[in-house]
Amino acid sequence: MALLQIAEPGLSAAPHQHRLAVGIDLGTTNSLVASVFSGETAVIRDHGGNALLPSVVRYLDPETEAIVGDAAKACQSDDPHNTLSSIKRLMGRDLRDVSNISDMPYAFVDATGMVSIKTRAGIKTPVEVSAEILRTLRLRAEAALGGSLVGAVITVPAYFDDAQRQATKDAAQLAGLTVLRLLNEPTAAAVAYGLDTASEGIFAIFDLGGGTFDISILKLSRGVFEVLATNGDAALGGDDFDQRIYEWILTATSLATPSPQDARRLLTLARSAKEALSTTTTTPITATLSDQRSICLTLSREKFDELCADLVARTLKPTRKALRDASLTVDDIKGVVLVGGSTRMLSIRSAVAEFFKQPPLTDLDPDQVVAIGAAMQANVLAGNRKGDEWLLLDVCPLSLGLETMGGLVEKIIPRNSPIPTARAQEFTTFKDGQTAMSVHVLQGERELVSDCRSLGRFDLRGIPPMVAGAAHIRVTFQIDADGLLSVSAREQSSGIEATVAIKPSYGLADNQIAQMLEDAYSGAEADMQMRMLRENQVEGRRLIDATEAALAEDGEKFLSPPERAAIAQHMHLLADIIETGGDDTIKSLKAACDALNQATQEFAGRRMDASVKNALAGQRLDDITAPNPVTA
């Protein structure tokens, strides 16, 4: 606890505000938002008390705001072309990537990169539609938490590729959210179950959502966890189970091609029937179609299990594969976490229990578990928790630094720093009047540039000419949560700046990283020697440069020819030693530097006296003795 001081009445300082951050599960069927407040994590509900926001957006006309959620879902049957659902399947995809696209009653427009949909309000991309959902969640959270959000952690399936992740980020930006991090859904689920702190061992995260199936094998040890394997089916989810019931209804009523309205209505009925069968053994399906035909059917749990047996089996195939990829057997799995509303289906639960030979974890609401984990992560990333409780999710595998004089590496971000992170350090110029500086970005643990991996370089130009060492150049290394490094250099007095963005882990396999580390350990002693040598060489060169500059300026004035010759001799001696190199020259280098310093001491003293005299010339004594502060 911080120590408090007594304040004047009414003037107690307000403590720094809680930084509002949320976790968002942007789902295919439903989306949720959760947050940590007063130390507790909970999903944020809307005014009606609903935690789930159906991921459905209805466009009315270009002037009116889109309707999102239940109100839009209710219109799905009546206005199928303008009411968009399961849009997550289209994120970052083009038309031919998407399965079952013919069952979506939308007017697709295939654009390069991503499919778009023609609606009453114009052509909408999946990014724009997702942004509507995210915006609704953001407003809900801001209303509930009473302030604007610092940022959000948004979850994505482990399977999402770069295009899909980027599309998700774009959608968040469009919705006015700052993305603190994109988090894999299984990771979020593990965090929610507290597996990161409470348990050690290997866990399986079985996530059957509305539109995607993911199985992830995570290894947890002391708060750090490692993804051993992921697998899944990007086009398998609760929607497919609905589809089966829907097809069964069509067959049972011999309805060949229902109108879009009827198709929507029947799909909605199919979904309700599926949900009902998790608690009852039979459920009625009744509806009146647009042609006044009425449907009256009864679906039993046995029939439903039979209809979907192959879908259930399809979840086990990737599961087996993930285990095999991780070189594990079912017996190695310590626990199974169920995620996604579709895991409420009894056929899924029993299949999972049978496969893993243990009942799965179901304490948390499978719909909420991902959002809760994301909220916990958001809370940490927003800086609301103690540093030592930092949840170590991602680290940068190797140190990052830049090249300094003498071919040495100055490390800016040490390895194993949790990301995102930013570090800055000040550098200066080496030569008088130096107007440009080359920033060479390096990765690795070794001391010499030649032993590290070059990531990129850029030049900072336009530095105002100054004497060596006077310029302040601040170099900032920043790694964002997605591992993207950006390096910027800024000269403080003139404000000139240069920046480069780099993907540091690009093209480096785990074993290469391991090799680089091993080299660093085995080469530690040699590296230290080499660093000392190079540092002394740099110091020597700096000394020679400074002496030369001084001689050129004042050599004639203050030095007799023999004195000059003596200094020149020491300079040549030092230059020779620098030239020779070799590990054994460190001592002689130091000695030569000292000798040159010694030889120029008298010269430096005379120069100093002269400049003091210059400074004082023509001034009255009063001006000088006035209390002018002496600057160091």
Next chain:
Amino acid sequence: MSVTLTESAAKRVQTFLAKRGGIGLRVAVKTSGCSGMAYALEFADAADKDDLHFESHGVTLLIDPKSLPYINGTELDFVREGLNEGFKFNNPNVKNECGCGESFAV
């Protein structure tokens, strides 16, 4: 129901009050911290009519009835931690504290 001062805290407060004037020390809880609540410690020049009064080692503590449940049983200490010195709340109601230690939850 009570809030107390340790002897060292009381001495400190008395020194302050002797220098500055005032009738006592106001201890309150504000609901605006990053983990829920935050303490407020102020000199008191006047008492509100709802204030509860506690005497501890000769110092009058003024606490508004809404704050009391959160800090009931608290002992206020004056401590030195490294270069820092200040008042520390030993509050038995606290369940959770934020990282910076500026606020707490019950």
